[in-house]
Amino acid sequence: MGGLNTSLSIGMQALDAAQGALDVTSHNIANANTPGYSEEVVQLSANSMTMSRGQVSGGGVTLDGLQGTQNQLINLQIQQQTSLQSSTNTQSASLQQMQTFFTTTGTDVASALTALSSSLVALSASPGSSVTQQSVLASGQNLAQAFNTTANGLTSAQSTADGLVTESVAQINTLTQQIGALNGQVARLTASGQSGGAVEDQLNQSVQQLSQLTGISITQSSDGETITTGSGTPLVMGDQSFSLQTTTGSDGFQQVLDFNGKDITNSIQGGQLGGAIQVRDTTVPGLLSQLNTLASQFANSFNAVQAGGIDSNGNPGQNVFTIPINLADAASGISVAITNPALIAVSSVGSPNSNGNVASLSAVLTTALPSGQTAAMAYASLVFDVGSQAANASTQSTAIGENLLQLTNQLGATSGVNINDETANLIRFQTAYEAGARIVSTIQQLYADTMNMMT
Amino acid sequence: MQINPNITPTILSDMNQSQSALNTALQQVATGLSVNVPSDNPTASAAMVQNTIDTGNVDQYQQNVNTVLSTVQSASSVLSNVVTALTQAVSLGTEGANGTNSAANMQAIAAQVQGVFSSVVSLANSSVGGTFLFGGNGTTAPYTADSSASTGYTYTGTNDVSSVAVGNSLSVQVNLPGSQVFSSSSNNVLGSLNALVTALQGGNSSAISTATAAVNSSIGFVSQQQAFYGNAENQLNSQETSLQQDTVTLASQATNLVGINLATAATNLTQAETENSAAMAAVAKVMPNTLLNYLSPPA
Numbered sequence: 001m002g003g004l005n006t007s008l009s010i011g012m013q014a015l016d017a018a019q020g021a022l023d024v025t026s027h028n029i030a031n032a033n034t035p036g037y038s039e040e041v042v043q044l045s046a047n048s049m050t051m052s053r054g055q056v057s058g059g060g061v062t063l064d065g066l067q068g069t070q071n072q073l074i075n076l077q078i079q080q081q082t083s084l085q086s087s088t089n090t091q092s093a094s095l096q097q098m099q100t101f102f103t104t105t106g107t108d109v110a111s112a113l114t115a116l117s118s119s120l121v122a123l124s125a126s127p128g129s130s131v132t133q134q135s136v137l138a139s140g141q142n143l144a145q146a147f148n149t150t151a152n153g154l155t156s157a158q159s160t161a162d163g164l165v166t167e168s169v170a171q172i173n174t175l176t177q178q179i180g181a182l183n184g185q186v187a188r189l190t191a192s193g194q195s196g197g198a199v200e201d202q203l204n205q206s207v208q209q210l211s212q213l214t215g216i217s218i219t220q221s222s223d224g225e226t227i228t229t230g231s232g233t234p235l236v237m238g239d240q241s242f243s244l245q246t247t248t249g250s251d252g253f254q255q256v257l258d259f260n261g262k263d264i265t266n267s268i269q270g271g272q273l274g275g276a277i278q279v280r281d282t283t284v285p286g287l288l289s290q291l292n293t294l295a296s297q298f299a300n301s302f303n304a305v306q307a308g309g310i311d312s313n314g315n316p317g318q319n320v321f322t323i324p325i326n327l328a329d330a331a332s333g334i335s336v337a338i339t340n341p342a343l344i345a346v347s348s349v350g351s352p353n354s355n356g357n358v359a360s361l362s363a364v365l366t367t368a369l370p371s372g373q374t375a376a377m378a379y380a381s382l383v384f385d386v387g388s389q390a391a392n393a394s395t396q397s398t399a400i401g402e403n404l405l406q407l408t409n410q411l412g413a414t415s416g417v418n419i420n421d422e423t424a425n426l427i428r429f430q431t432a433y434e435a436g437a438r439i440v441s442t443i444q445q446l447y448a449d450t451m452n453m454m455t
Numbered sequence: 456m457q458i459n460p461n462i463t464p465t466i467l468s469d470m471n472q473s474q475s476a477l478n479t480a481l482q483q484v485a486t487g488l489s490v491n492v493p494s495d496n497p498t499a500s501a502a503m504v505q506n507t508i509d510t511g512n513v514d515q516y517q518q519n520v521n522t523v524l525s526t527v528q529s530a531s532s533v534l535s536n537v538v539t540a541l542t543q544a545v546s547l548g549t550e551g552a553n554g555t556n557s558a559a560n561m562q563a564i565a566a567q568v569q570g571v572f573s574s575v576v577s578l579a580n581s582s583v584g585g586t587f588l589f590g591g592n593g594t595t596a597p598y599t600a601d602s603s604a605s606t607g608y609t610y611t612g613t614n615d616v617s618s619v620a621v622g623n624s625l626s627v628q629v630n631l632p633g634s635q636v637f638s639s640s641s642n643n644v645l646g647s648l649n650a651l652v653t654a655l656q657g658g659n660s661s662a663i664s665t666a667t668a669a670v671n672s673s674i675g676f677v678s679q680q681q682a683f684y685g686n687a688e689n690q691l692n693s694q695e696t697s698l699q700q701d702t703v704t705l706a707s708q709a710t711n712l713v714g715i716n717l718a719t720a721a722t723n724l725t726q727a728e729t730e731n732s733a734a735m736a737a738v739a740k741v742m743p744n745t746l747l748n749y750l751s752p753p754a
Binding site for chain 1: 458459460461464465468491492493494495496497498500501502503504505507508510511512514515516518519522523584585586591592593594613615617618619620623624626745746747750
């Protein structure tokens, strides 16, 4: 009976293996759309068969386990590119928001400079008219407001970025805690000789999310993954996680501290956090400083020419623009000091209808400011700066997006669930299960036949 | 060959691209501009700053030219009237100097010349839009008849001249003060008229002849001054032509920088629409396709 028993147990093993394979296939199909899930493949192996005195024993199939299909190399590349893209996207979104203030809308600085320039040309023809004087004054007020609006637009983008810093740090801390815990689970599973499988997928997914928030670097060790920021501040080591902190810095913005309390704000790159810090600490201050210089130099030059002339009341011209003492507040705080249009110093000699000073006032717009550029040129280069930064960020984001799509496709090809494959497997293992069942029923029939020999 | 079984990311990326192209095309048709925000074309946006300012200035320069032109033309026609009045005074003076007039006639002629004097004073006080044409920068009527003065009048205007901006670094002098138009070291229009009145009243033929000759020489003097306004008028007219050219140049520069040809924009839109529908149709066809569709459900 030994031979039949062997066949029966082989049949049973076939049933078990087919059952296991069907489970895995179902699991794959069920998780086809689970983010970060990588396909599991059943590992089957044939048992050895031995021949002894004309009797076959052993044989059959064993389900060894499951093999994950993660591709760490591609995962790593995806994480890097994700950090880059997330940083670029954050900057791009900010710049898109900022550049609307530099678009010709009628309330922007270019429109205001245009209006001031043409109102001064009009004043040249009718220096004594209170209407043209009023129009110059109103244009001056519009220019001051345009500077205010633009500066506020920039600072508002800066505050948004600052808020994003706090938010990103909180998200990073939540994720690093999760990653620490998952790391511990994977380490325990690996130690007991099991495949990390689903936990590893989850871990990868969390690391992926972390890379959206900040640039990270990952090293594998026996304890699992060690994750640091791009500049080496530890975030996760094995099952331990290290929280980042924020504190209000001297500039009023949130600074990022590592777990020891050391300020690492300037070394953070990549990810939403890196992008936000870049916008807040580099992009906006760069643009603001250009705008402040322009506002302050223009206002000072205009005031100087005004002081050299004589107003319609016969007095030396007073300041038209008031500029805050602090250069950093120039654009946001500039205002018009006078409300009476008769105080515009149109005359150079003092007689009421003289326009001797108007040409000099006009010249403030056409001659170089101390920066070496005319007001229009200085503003134009600011427009170019904003526009090209916004265009670059968006082009870069598109390029990284293409790259990322390529990598995602590569990853999908190696570890994604292919419904067609799984369906084919389903049919294959269904047939295998049916065949195994047939073995069992055949052996059962043979037992019955053998029993019948005895009657 | 390995293929990614999950085509969703690729599809989404394609769809987003074609959607974004469609949005761009739509915006270009709607605004008629190819550059709507600085990032669309940073260089063009920067160049537009100067273009906008220049366009605003040229518009205002044209208005200045028109304003100044009417002032200059008025001044020129006033001077023509002065010449006419002076010519009349010369013929009256010539009539007074012919020695055949009775004393009563002489007084009548003197009164007529006095009338000419008054009308020339009034012409010299002409104003346009509240500005006295020959008063320098003065705000009151520059000439007053004053019998106590040796010349018979006083001038209260200033000696200032005004220049008005009519182009980038171009301004045109638009007035001459009365002190320059109506008098010089050798001529004095109102003074000579006043002297003629006095001579006619005195009845001395040779004095009348001398005074008439002086008025006659004033005619030449005023005509010379008129040439200034003629020159200014010519200069303004040619500047107006040049400003019109500037307007065209600036407008075409703006179109080149940020505008879009409507036909091109419409073609782009149609193309983007077609591409977008094609992409969506392809997605609808490909998305639901798996082997499962071809398996009959278990009986």
